[in-house]
């Protein structure tokens with residue numbers, strides 16, 4: 611009997627995990643400069659007050675190709691080599707929200723579902739029947755509805771919030787692996803090199819065999 615209960619319980623757990631995964635809205639991130647730049651803008655306006663990105667420096671943004679003047683405006687009097695530290699201290703955040711906002715540098719890789727998880731989390735806010743805010747993906751979250759999804763009443767507002775969420779998630783995806791594009795480029799060079807090398811070896815082989823025949 612006990613065994614049966616355990617099996618039934620594990621089925622329930624498995625289906626509820628599956629059910630929460632099913633709520634993920636898939637997002638296709640953009641790793642181009644304009645999209646990432648808009649994403650940094652959203653980060654600075656809407657997330658930076660609470661969240662740090664301790665592995666990203668202002669200089670990294672300039673190196674990636676983001677407008678230097680914008681980066682200068684974001685960093686104010688901090689040096690280019692400063693990292694993106696939250697404006698609010700962890701202890702103030704603890705006092706206000708009961709939980710310290712996690713660092714966002716690697717967030718796009720930290721959760722199952724990656725970028726789509728963060729996207730769905732930001733868009734997952736709604737108003738519960740008792741009038742309190744809820745989140746479909748993370749029901750007990752202490753983070754307020756930052757992008758205002760729960761208060762969005764018409765389609766145009768929702769579309770605007772969705773595109774903001776896509777921009778910030780694109781930036782987070784870039785930040786979690788800034789060298790990804792470079793690696794892909796390098797991969798093509800390596801393939802081209804191997805191709806040329808194979809061709810040359812083939813010519814050499816033909817020459818040697820021609821002599822031996």
Ligand code: HEC
Pocket residue numbers: 652653656657658659660661703707709710711712714717721728731732748750751752753754756757778
């Ligand atoms: C007012 C402070 C505040 C702001 C502004 C804020 N957050 Fe948060 N955020 C929090 C807190 C607090 C948590 C911890 C929530 C928890 O685990 O209950 C959190 C958690 C998160 C998490 C992790 C969720 C998880 O699965 O653990 C992500 C991702 C996140 N925030 C993204 C963002 C993004 C993106 C923005 C900007 C659009 C943003 N936050 C703005 C306070 C904030």
